[in-house]
Amino acid sequence: MYLQKLQLSNFRNYENQFYEFSEGLNCIVGKNGSGKTNLLDAVYFLSLCKSSIHSQDALSIKFDEDFAQIEGRFGEELITCSMQRGGKKSFFYDKVPYEKLSEHIGKYPVVLIAPDDTDLIRDGSETRRKLFDGILSQIDAEYLKLYLSYNKSLDQRNSLLKQFAEHNYFDEDLVRIYSDQLLATGKKIFELRNNFVTQFLPLFKKHYDELSDNREMVEINYNSEWADENFEEIFLKSIGNDLAAQRTTKGIHKDDYEFWMEGKPVKKFGSQGQRKAFIMAIRMAQFDILTQIKGFKPILLLDDIFDKLDEKRIKKLVEMIDSKVFGQVFLTDARPKRTKELLKGIDVRFLEIG
Incomplete structure:
Protein backbone atom coordinates (compact mmCIF):
# COMPACT_ATOMS: atom_id res chain seq x y z
CA MET A 1 0.00 0.00 0.00
CA VAL A 110 0.30 7.41 8.54
CA VAL A 111 3.00 8.36 11.05
CA LEU A 112 4.22 11.97 11.14
CA ILE A 113 7.46 13.08 12.78
CA ALA A 114 7.40 16.89 12.89
CA PRO A 115 9.59 19.69 14.33
CA ASP A 116 7.07 20.54 17.06
CA ASP A 117 6.82 16.96 18.36
CA THR A 118 8.60 17.86 21.60
CA ASP A 119 5.41 19.81 22.48
CA LEU A 120 4.15 16.37 23.51
CA ILE A 121 6.48 16.67 26.50
CA ARG A 122 6.08 20.39 27.22
CA ASP A 123 2.31 20.73 26.76
CA GLY A 124 -0.53 19.58 28.99
CA SER A 125 -2.28 16.23 29.10
CA GLU A 126 -4.64 17.04 26.20
CA THR A 127 -1.76 16.99 23.70
CA ARG A 128 -0.63 13.54 24.85
CA ARG A 129 -4.19 12.18 24.83
CA LYS A 130 -4.58 13.36 21.24
CA LEU A 131 -1.38 11.53 20.29
CA PHE A 132 -2.48 8.18 21.69
CA ASP A 133 -6.12 8.63 20.67
CA GLY A 134 -4.87 9.22 17.13
CA ILE A 135 -2.84 6.00 17.15
CA LEU A 136 -5.69 3.96 18.63
CA SER A 137 -8.17 5.43 16.12
CA GLN A 138 -6.03 4.22 13.21
CA ILE A 139 -5.70 0.77 14.79
CA ASP A 140 -9.23 0.09 16.06
CA ALA A 141 -12.46 1.28 14.41
CA GLU A 142 -14.37 0.34 17.57
CA TYR A 143 -12.16 2.63 19.64
CA LEU A 144 -12.81 5.53 17.28
CA LYS A 145 -16.56 4.88 17.49
CA LEU A 146 -16.44 4.87 21.32
CA TYR A 147 -14.21 7.98 21.39
CA LEU A 148 -16.60 9.97 19.17
CA SER A 149 -19.60 8.78 21.18
CA TYR A 150 -17.96 9.76 24.47
CA ASN A 151 -17.10 13.26 23.25
CA LYS A 152 -20.63 13.78 21.96
CA SER A 153 -22.10 12.79 25.36
CA LEU A 154 -19.51 14.95 27.13
CA ASP A 155 -20.45 18.00 25.05
CA GLN A 156 -24.15 17.40 25.74
CA ARG A 157 -23.62 16.98 29.48
CA ASN A 158 -21.43 20.10 29.67
CA SER A 159 -24.03 22.09 27.73
CA LEU A 160 -26.70 20.92 30.17
CA LEU A 161 -24.59 21.92 33.18
CA LYS A 162 -24.21 25.42 31.72
CA GLN A 163 -27.97 25.65 31.17
CA PHE A 164 -28.57 24.70 34.80
CA ALA A 165 -26.28 27.53 35.92
CA GLU A 166 -27.80 30.09 33.54
CA HIS A 167 -31.42 29.30 34.45
CA ASN A 168 -30.82 28.40 38.09
CA TYR A 169 -32.47 24.97 38.04
CA PHE A 170 -31.42 21.30 38.16
CA ASP A 171 -32.93 18.15 36.60
CA GLU A 172 -31.30 15.10 38.15
CA ASP A 173 -32.98 12.57 35.84
CA LEU A 174 -31.90 14.44 32.71
CA VAL A 175 -28.25 14.78 33.71
CA ARG A 176 -28.21 11.11 34.77
CA ILE A 177 -28.92 10.06 31.16
CA TYR A 178 -25.66 11.65 29.98
CA SER A 179 -23.80 10.49 33.09
CA ASP A 180 -24.72 6.88 32.36
CA GLN A 181 -23.60 7.27 28.73
CA LEU A 182 -20.23 8.67 29.82
CA LEU A 183 -19.73 5.89 32.35
CA ALA A 184 -20.58 3.14 29.86
CA THR A 185 -18.31 4.37 27.07
CA GLY A 186 -15.63 5.68 29.45
CA LYS A 187 -15.10 2.26 31.01
CA LYS A 188 -14.56 0.64 27.61
CA ILE A 189 -12.18 3.41 26.50
CA PHE A 190 -10.18 3.02 29.71
CA GLU A 191 -9.81 -0.72 29.12
CA LEU A 192 -8.72 -0.23 25.50
CA ARG A 193 -6.21 2.49 26.43
CA ASN A 194 -4.83 0.36 29.25
CA ASN A 195 -4.38 -2.68 27.00
CA PHE A 196 -2.80 -0.53 24.32
CA VAL A 197 -0.15 0.89 26.66
CA THR A 198 0.78 -2.67 27.70
CA GLN A 199 1.42 -3.53 24.02
CA PHE A 200 3.07 -0.22 23.20
CA LEU A 201 5.60 0.03 26.05
CA PRO A 202 7.99 -2.79 25.01
CA LEU A 203 8.22 -1.37 21.49
CA PHE A 204 8.86 2.13 22.81
CA LYS A 205 11.55 0.97 25.25
CA LYS A 206 13.30 -1.05 22.55
CA HIS A 207 13.58 1.98 20.28
CA TYR A 208 14.70 4.27 23.10
CA ASP A 209 17.43 1.79 24.06
CA GLU A 210 18.64 1.76 20.44
CA LEU A 211 18.63 5.55 20.20
CA SER A 212 20.35 6.14 23.56
CA ASP A 213 22.65 3.07 23.78
CA ASN A 214 20.75 1.85 26.86
CA ARG A 215 21.77 4.91 28.87
CA GLU A 216 18.51 5.62 30.72
CA MET A 217 15.47 3.73 31.99
CA VAL A 218 12.27 5.18 30.53
CA GLU A 219 8.56 4.69 31.22
CA ILE A 220 5.17 5.85 29.97
CA ASN A 221 2.60 5.67 32.76
CA TYR A 222 -1.06 5.73 31.82
CA ASN A 223 -2.77 7.71 34.57
CA SER A 224 -6.57 7.48 34.74
CA GLU A 225 -9.22 8.12 37.38
CA TRP A 226 -10.88 4.97 36.08
CA ALA A 227 -8.11 2.93 37.75
CA ASP A 228 -10.03 3.44 41.01
CA GLU A 229 -12.47 0.52 41.32
CA ASN A 230 -15.02 2.90 42.89
CA PHE A 231 -14.81 5.44 40.09
CA GLU A 232 -18.46 5.18 39.00
CA GLU A 233 -19.58 6.11 42.51
CA ILE A 234 -17.00 8.92 42.69
CA PHE A 235 -18.17 10.26 39.30
CA LEU A 236 -21.84 10.40 40.33
CA LYS A 237 -21.01 12.08 43.64
CA SER A 238 -19.03 14.81 41.85
CA ILE A 239 -22.20 16.44 40.47
CA GLY A 240 -21.86 19.30 42.99
CA ASN A 241 -18.39 20.16 41.65
CA ASP A 242 -19.64 19.77 38.08
CA LEU A 243 -22.49 22.22 38.66
CA ALA A 244 -20.10 24.74 40.21
CA ALA A 245 -17.59 24.39 37.37
CA GLN A 246 -20.32 24.14 34.68
CA ARG A 247 -18.46 21.20 33.13
CA THR A 248 -17.75 17.52 33.75
CA THR A 249 -14.78 17.45 36.11
CA LYS A 250 -14.07 13.71 36.08
CA GLY A 251 -13.72 11.05 33.40
CA ILE A 252 -11.40 9.65 30.76
CA HIS A 253 -11.14 13.12 29.19
CA LYS A 254 -8.88 13.89 32.16
CA ASP A 255 -6.49 10.96 31.55
CA ASP A 256 -2.78 11.56 31.07
CA TYR A 257 0.22 9.65 29.76
CA GLU A 258 3.16 10.56 31.97
CA PHE A 259 6.67 10.45 30.48
CA TRP A 260 9.40 9.32 32.91
CA MET A 261 13.16 8.87 32.73
CA GLU A 262 15.20 7.40 35.59
CA GLY A 263 12.18 7.85 37.88
CA LYS A 264 11.85 11.58 37.08
CA PRO A 265 9.50 13.47 34.74
CA VAL A 266 11.11 14.06 31.35
CA LYS A 267 9.38 17.46 31.19
CA LYS A 268 11.45 18.78 34.10
CA PHE A 269 14.67 16.80 34.02
CA GLY A 270 15.20 15.55 30.45
CA SER A 271 17.85 17.24 28.32
CA GLN A 272 17.01 18.46 24.83
CA GLY A 273 18.68 15.40 23.31
CA GLN A 274 16.89 13.03 25.68
CA ARG A 275 13.53 14.61 24.87
CA LYS A 276 14.14 14.24 21.13
CA ALA A 277 15.14 10.60 21.59
CA PHE A 278 12.05 10.00 23.77
CA ILE A 279 9.68 11.37 21.13
CA MET A 280 11.50 9.63 18.28
CA ALA A 281 11.13 6.33 20.16
CA ILE A 282 7.39 6.98 20.56
CA ARG A 283 7.03 7.58 16.82
CA MET A 284 9.05 4.48 15.92
CA ALA A 285 6.90 2.41 18.29
CA GLN A 286 3.82 3.94 16.67
CA PHE A 287 5.12 2.78 13.30
CA ASP A 288 5.79 -0.73 14.65
CA ILE A 289 2.41 -1.24 16.32
CA LEU A 290 0.52 0.01 13.25
CA THR A 291 2.53 -2.40 11.09
CA GLN A 292 1.89 -5.33 13.45
CA ILE A 293 -1.86 -4.79 13.72
CA LYS A 294 -2.58 -3.63 10.16
CA GLY A 295 -0.33 -6.20 8.50
CA PHE A 296 1.33 -3.57 6.29
CA LYS A 297 3.58 -0.57 6.82
Missing part, protein backbone atom coordinates in the same frame (compact mmCIF):
# COMPACT_ATOMS: atom_id res chain seq x y z
CA TYR A 2 1.52 3.31 -1.08
CA LEU A 3 0.51 6.68 -2.47
CA GLN A 4 1.29 6.68 -6.18
CA LYS A 5 -0.20 10.00 -7.33
CA LEU A 6 -1.40 13.20 -5.73
CA GLN A 7 -3.41 16.04 -7.24
CA LEU A 8 -3.80 19.28 -5.27
CA SER A 9 -6.29 22.03 -6.13
CA ASN A 10 -6.31 25.23 -4.03
CA PHE A 11 -4.82 23.38 -1.06
CA ARG A 12 -2.80 25.77 1.13
CA ASN A 13 -0.28 27.44 -1.23
CA TYR A 14 -0.89 24.97 -4.10
CA GLU A 15 -3.11 26.13 -6.95
CA ASN A 16 -3.16 23.08 -9.23
CA GLN A 17 -0.24 20.67 -8.89
CA PHE A 18 0.21 16.99 -9.70
CA TYR A 19 2.86 14.66 -8.23
CA GLU A 20 3.94 11.06 -8.70
CA PHE A 21 5.81 9.21 -5.96
CA SER A 22 7.94 6.12 -5.56
CA GLU A 23 6.96 3.35 -3.15
CA GLY A 24 10.23 3.93 -1.27
CA LEU A 25 11.88 7.21 -0.26
CA ASN A 26 10.53 10.50 -1.63
CA CYS A 27 12.62 13.53 -0.73
CA ILE A 28 10.94 16.93 -1.05
CA VAL A 29 13.41 19.80 -1.16
CA GLY A 30 12.94 23.54 -1.45
CA LYS A 31 13.41 26.82 0.37
CA ASN A 32 11.62 27.53 3.64
CA GLY A 33 8.09 28.70 2.88
CA SER A 34 7.95 26.95 -0.49
CA GLY A 35 5.28 24.45 0.60
CA LYS A 36 7.20 21.32 1.63
CA THR A 37 5.30 20.92 4.91
CA ASN A 38 2.02 21.68 3.11
CA LEU A 39 2.66 18.78 0.75
CA LEU A 40 3.19 16.43 3.69
CA ASP A 41 0.04 17.85 5.26
CA ALA A 42 -1.93 16.94 2.14
CA VAL A 43 -0.82 13.30 2.50
CA TYR A 44 -1.72 13.41 6.20
CA PHE A 45 -5.12 14.97 5.40
CA LEU A 46 -5.86 12.27 2.83
CA SER A 47 -5.17 9.59 5.43
CA LEU A 48 -6.74 11.04 8.59
CA CYS A 49 -9.43 13.40 7.21
CA LYS A 50 -7.83 16.41 8.90
CA SER A 51 -4.81 18.68 8.83
CA SER A 52 -1.79 18.07 11.03
CA ILE A 53 -1.33 21.86 11.24
CA HIS A 54 -4.73 23.54 11.57
CA SER A 55 -7.84 22.56 13.50
CA GLN A 56 -10.06 24.52 11.11
CA ASP A 57 -10.52 23.03 7.63
CA ALA A 58 -11.05 26.49 6.11
CA LEU A 59 -7.39 27.33 6.80
CA SER A 60 -6.38 24.56 4.39
CA ILE A 61 -8.15 26.32 1.50
CA LYS A 62 -5.97 28.64 -0.59
CA PHE A 63 -6.41 32.30 0.25
CA ASP A 64 -9.17 33.99 -1.80
CA GLU A 65 -10.51 30.62 -3.07
CA ASP A 66 -13.85 29.04 -2.16
CA PHE A 67 -12.89 25.37 -2.34
CA ALA A 68 -9.98 22.95 -2.15
CA GLN A 69 -9.51 19.38 -3.28
CA ILE A 70 -6.97 16.65 -2.55
CA GLU A 71 -7.00 13.55 -4.71
CA GLY A 72 -4.70 10.59 -4.20
CA ARG A 73 -4.33 7.19 -5.81
CA PHE A 74 -3.34 4.22 -3.67
CA GLY A 75 -2.89 1.42 -6.21
CA GLU A 76 -6.29 1.00 -7.84
CA GLU A 77 -8.05 2.98 -5.12
CA LEU A 78 -8.86 6.66 -5.63
CA ILE A 79 -9.40 8.82 -2.53
CA THR A 80 -10.78 12.35 -2.86
CA CYS A 81 -11.25 15.05 -0.26
CA SER A 82 -13.32 18.12 -1.12
CA MET A 83 -13.68 21.18 1.09
CA GLN A 84 -15.98 24.16 0.57
CA ARG A 85 -15.35 27.39 2.44
CA GLY A 86 -18.17 27.74 4.93
CA GLY A 87 -19.43 24.31 3.93
CA LYS A 88 -18.92 20.66 4.71
CA LYS A 89 -15.84 18.49 4.13
CA SER A 90 -16.49 15.36 2.05
CA PHE A 91 -14.42 12.23 1.41
CA PHE A 92 -14.91 9.82 -1.49
CA TYR A 93 -13.67 6.27 -2.08
CA ASP A 94 -13.54 5.65 -5.85
CA LYS A 95 -15.94 8.61 -6.23
CA VAL A 96 -18.46 7.11 -3.78
CA PRO A 97 -18.95 9.35 -0.71
CA TYR A 98 -18.41 8.01 2.78
CA GLU A 99 -21.44 8.31 5.02
CA LYS A 100 -19.11 9.00 7.95
CA LEU A 101 -15.48 10.15 7.88
CA SER A 102 -14.71 7.61 10.60
CA GLU A 103 -15.22 4.86 7.98
CA HIS A 104 -12.08 6.08 6.21
CA ILE A 105 -9.69 6.54 9.15
CA GLY A 106 -7.28 3.64 9.48
CA LYS A 107 -7.44 2.49 5.85
CA TYR A 108 -4.22 4.31 4.94
CA PRO A 109 -2.33 4.71 8.22
CA PRO A 298 2.09 2.91 7.31
CA ILE A 299 3.30 5.91 5.32
CA LEU A 300 6.08 7.71 7.19
CA LEU A 301 6.24 11.52 6.99
CA LEU A 302 9.51 13.14 8.15
CA ASP A 303 9.30 16.93 8.23
CA ASP A 304 12.66 18.78 8.43
CA ILE A 305 13.99 15.87 10.44
CA PHE A 306 17.69 16.47 9.68
CA ASP A 307 17.53 19.86 11.40
CA LYS A 308 16.20 18.31 14.60
CA LEU A 309 18.51 15.31 15.11
CA ASP A 310 22.18 15.05 15.96
CA GLU A 311 24.66 13.37 13.61
CA LYS A 312 24.46 10.00 15.34
CA ARG A 313 20.66 9.79 15.18
CA ILE A 314 20.62 11.00 11.57
CA LYS A 315 23.02 8.19 10.67
CA LYS A 316 20.79 5.66 12.45
CA LEU A 317 17.67 6.91 10.64
CA VAL A 318 19.37 6.81 7.23
CA GLU A 319 20.54 3.25 7.94
CA MET A 320 16.95 2.26 8.76
CA ILE A 321 15.67 3.82 5.52
CA ASP A 322 18.40 2.12 3.51
CA SER A 323 17.67 -1.29 5.05
CA LYS A 324 13.97 -0.99 4.07
CA VAL A 325 12.72 -0.96 7.65
CA PHE A 326 10.05 1.47 6.47
CA GLY A 327 7.70 1.36 3.50
CA GLN A 328 6.88 4.60 1.69
CA VAL A 329 8.69 7.59 3.20
CA PHE A 330 8.24 11.33 2.56
CA LEU A 331 11.12 13.47 3.82
CA THR A 332 11.46 17.25 3.57
CA ASP A 333 14.60 19.36 3.79
CA ALA A 334 15.50 22.97 2.97
CA ARG A 335 19.13 22.11 2.10
CA PRO A 336 19.22 19.94 -1.04
CA LYS A 337 23.01 19.62 -1.10
CA ARG A 338 23.13 18.29 2.46
CA THR A 339 20.23 15.93 1.81
CA LYS A 340 21.82 14.44 -1.30
CA GLU A 341 25.05 13.88 0.62
CA LEU A 342 23.26 12.19 3.54
CA LEU A 343 21.20 9.99 1.22
CA LYS A 344 24.10 9.12 -1.09
CA GLY A 345 23.80 5.54 -2.29
CA ILE A 346 20.12 5.22 -1.37
CA ASP A 347 17.40 4.81 -3.98
CA VAL A 348 15.47 8.07 -3.66
CA ARG A 349 13.04 10.15 -5.72
CA PHE A 350 13.76 13.88 -5.40
CA LEU A 351 11.00 16.47 -5.85
CA GLU A 352 11.94 20.12 -5.86
CA ILE A 353 9.21 22.49 -4.63
CA GLY A 354 9.02 26.13 -5.64
